[in-house]
Amino acid sequence: LPPGPAPTSWLVGNRNQVPRQKPWRWFQELNNQYGPVVYLQMGRTPTVVIGTAQAAWEILEKKSPSTSSRPRFIMGQEIMSNNMRGLMAEYGPSWRRWRRVLHGSFMQKASDTYKPIQSLESKQLMVELTKSPKKYREHIERYATSVTVVITYGRRVHDIYTDEVVCLNRQTQQFLTSINIPGKYLVESIPALLYLPNILTPWRTAALKQRAIDIEYLTRLVKEVQTKMENGRAPHSFCRQLIEDREKHEMSELEIAYTCGTPFGAGVETTAGTLASFLLACTAFGPSFIPKAQKELDTVIGPDRMPTFDDFEDLPFIRAVVNETLRWRPVAVLGGTPHASTEDFVYDGMFIPKGSTIIANLWGIHLNPTDFPDPHRFDPERFMSKRDYPGPWQHSSFGYGRRVCPGSNLASNSVYINVARILWGFNLSKARDQNGQEIEVDTFAYTNGFNSVPLPFPISITPRSAAHLAIIERENEAAQEEMKTYDS
Ligand code: HEM
Numbered sequence: 001l002p003p004g005p006a007p008t009s010w011l012v013g014n015r016n017q018v019p020r021q022k023p024w025r026w027f028q029e030l031n032n033q034y035g036p037v038v039y040l041q042m043g044r045t046p047t048v049v050i051g052t053a054q055a056a057w058e059i060l061e062k063k064s065p066s067t068s069s070r071p072r073f074i075m076g077q078e079i080m081s082n083n084m085r086g087l088m089a090e091y092g093p094s095w096r097r098w099r100r101v102l103h104g105s106f107m108q109k110a111s112d113t114y115k116p117i118q119s120l121e122s123k124q125l126m127v128e129l130t131k132s133p134k135k136y137r138e139h140i141e142r143y144a145t146s147v148t149v150v151i152t153y154g155r156r157v158h159d160i161y162t163d164e165v166v167c168l169n170r171q172t173q174q175f176l177t178s179i180n181i182p183g184k185y186l187v188e189s190i191p192a193l194l195y196l197p198n199i200l201t202p203w204r205t206a207a208l209k210q211r212a213i214d215i216e217y218l219t220r221l222v223k224e225v226q227t228k229m230e231n232g233r234a235p236h237s238f239c240r241q242l243i244e245d246r247e248k249h250e251m252s253e254l255e256i257a258y259t260c261g262t263p264f265g266a267g268v269e270t271t272a273g274t275l276a277s278f279l280l281a282c283t284a285f286g287p288s289f290i291p292k293a294q295k296e297l298d299t300v301i302g303p304d305r306m307p308t309f310d311d312f313e314d315l316p317f318i319r320a321v322v323n324e325t326l327r328w329r330p331v332a333v334l335g336g337t338p339h340a341s342t343e344d345f346v347y348d349g350m351f352i353p354k355g356s357t358i359i360a361n362l363w364g365i366h367l368n369p370t371d372f373p374d375p376h377r378f379d380p381e382r383f384m385s386k387r388d389y390p391g392p393w394q395h396s397s398f399g400y401g402r403r404v405c406p407g408s409n410l411a412s413n414s415v416y417i418n419v420a421r422i423l424w425g426f427n428l429s430k431a432r433d434q435n436g437q438e439i440e441v442d443t444f445a446y447t448n449g450f451n452s453v454p455l456p457f458p459i460s461i462t463p464r465s466a467a468h469l470a471i472i473e474r475e476n477e478a479a480q481e482e483m484k485t486y487d488s
Pocket residue numbers: 086087088099102106262263266267268270271274331332335336337338339397398399400401402403404405406407408410411412
C-alpha cells in the first residue's frame with residue numbers, strides 16, 4: 001500500500017484525523033511528508049490522496065478504465081437523488097449515456113454556440129461594474145447564473161436573490177453540500193442501516209423531502225420549455241435539445257429534468273468563484289501584471305472597442321492570466337468529486353485496491369513548488385512558455401480522465417471574455433480606507449466548502465477613461481436589445 005499516517009482505530013481508521021476545516025491543507029502536508037501518493041483508511045474505505053500532477057495523470061488519466069467511477073454517496077446520490085445525478089454516478093451504462101448527452105452539448109464545437117450569450121451577458125456585467133463596483137460579487141454571480149440558465153432553459157436571470165429557478169437550485173446545492181460531508185452520517189460507513197424502517201432513520205426524511213422538492217421544480221422547468229416549444233417561442237437551449245432528441249437518447253422525462261439541473265450545480269459557483277479569484281489576484285498582485293496585460297490590450301484592441309472572442313489568439317498574455325487564475329486558486333480545490341477505482345492495480349510499486357476513493361488534491365498539485373516555483377505568487381509569466389506538465393492545459397483545474405469537466409470550454413470562455421474585458425476597461429487596485437490608506441487583502445481568506453471561493457474583500461474598480469466608459473455603455477445598450485428574446 002502507499003505510505004500514510006497510522007489509523008487511530010480499526011473501526012474509523014484515519015477518519016477522525018481529517019480536519020473539518022480546509023482538509024486540502026492537511027492532505028498537502030501528508031503528500032510533502034510521505035510522497036506523491038498517500039494512503040488513508042476512511043472507515044472501511046481505502047482512500048488515496050494524490051499530491052503531484054504527474055502521479056494524478058498516471059493514475060486518473062492513463063489508468064482511467066479502472067479509476068473513473070465515483071465512491072458511493074448514500075445520502076446525496078442514493079437517498080436524495082434516487083441515483084439521478086450523473087456527477088455522482090458510478091461508472092457504467094447510465095453514466096455513459098448522461099455523459100454522451102453532455103458532450104454533445106458542451107464540448108468544443110458545441111460550446112462555441114454559447115459564445116454570443118456569454119459575450120452579451122458580459123457586456124451587462126461590465127456596465128454593472130461601472131454603476132455599483134462594490135457589488136462586484138453579486139454581478140459576477142448574476143453573470144454566471146444567467147449564462148447557465150439561458151443555455152439550459154433559454155431564459156435570463158436578472159436578480160439572483162429573487163429569481164425562482166436560482167433560489168430553488170441554490171437550496172438544492174446547499175442541502176447537497178450539507179449532507180455530503182464525510183463522516184456526518186453513519187450510514188455512509190455502515191450501508192446496512194439502509195434496511196432499517198423509516199421510523200428508525202430520521203436522517204432519511206429530510207433527504208427524501210428535498211428529493212420531492214427537486215423533482216417538482218426540475219420537471220416543471222422542463223414542462224415550461226415544452227410549452228414554449230409548442231407555442232413556437234422556445235429559443236435554442238440544452239433542455240429544448242434534450243426534449244427534441246429524447247427518443248435518440250432514450251431518456252425519461254425525469255432523466256431529462258435532472259440532466260438539465262447539471263450545469264447549474266456544476267457550473268455557476270465554479271465560474272463565479274474563479275472570476276472572484278481573478279479580482280482578488282488583481283487586488284493583491286495587480287502592479288506586477290496588470291500594466292503588461294493592458295499594454296497588450298491597448299496594442300491589439302485599442303480604446304475604441306471591447307475585446308471579443310475573435311481576439312483570443314492575439315492575446316497571449318491575457319490567456320496566461322486566465323490560466324494562472326485557474327491554477328493559483330483552484331475552485332474545485334479537492335479535484336471536484338473524488339474518483340473511485342473499479343479494479344486492483346499497482347502504481348509505482350504501490351498497490352491500490354479496488355473500491356478505493358481517489359482524491360486528486362488540486363491545492364497540493366497546483367501549489368507544488370517543483371511545478372510552480374513560488375506557488376502562492378500570482379504570476380501569468382508561468383504560462384507564457386510551454387513547460388513540462390502533463391495534460392492539455394498546463395494546469396489541472398478541470399480534473400482528469402473520463403470524468404474530466406465537460407464544461408471546461410464553456411467555463412474557460414466565460415473566464416477569458418470577462419478577464420479580457422475587465423482588464424481592458426477598468427483600473428483595478430486595492431480599495432482605500434477613510435484615511436486614504438490602501439486596505440490589504442488576505443489571499444488565503446477562502447470558504448471551506450466543496451468548492452473553495454474567496455470570502456468578500458474590498459477592491460477599487462474604476463473605468464480607465466471616459467472613452468472606455470462610453471463604449472461599455474454603448475455596447476450594453478445594444479446587448480440589452482439582443483437579449484430581449486430570452487425574456488419572453
Ligand atoms: C471554472 C469553472 C469550472 C471548473 C474549475 C470546473 C472543474 C471541474 C472539476 C475539477 C471536475 C471534476 C473532474 C474529475 O472528476 O476528475 C468537474 C466535473 C464536472 N464539471 Fe466542471 N468545472 C467548471 C465549470 C463547469 C461548467 C460551466 C459546467 C457546465 C456544464 C461543468 C460541468 C461539470 C460536470 C457535469 C462534471 C462532472 C463530470 C462527471 O462526473 O463525469 N463544470 N469540473
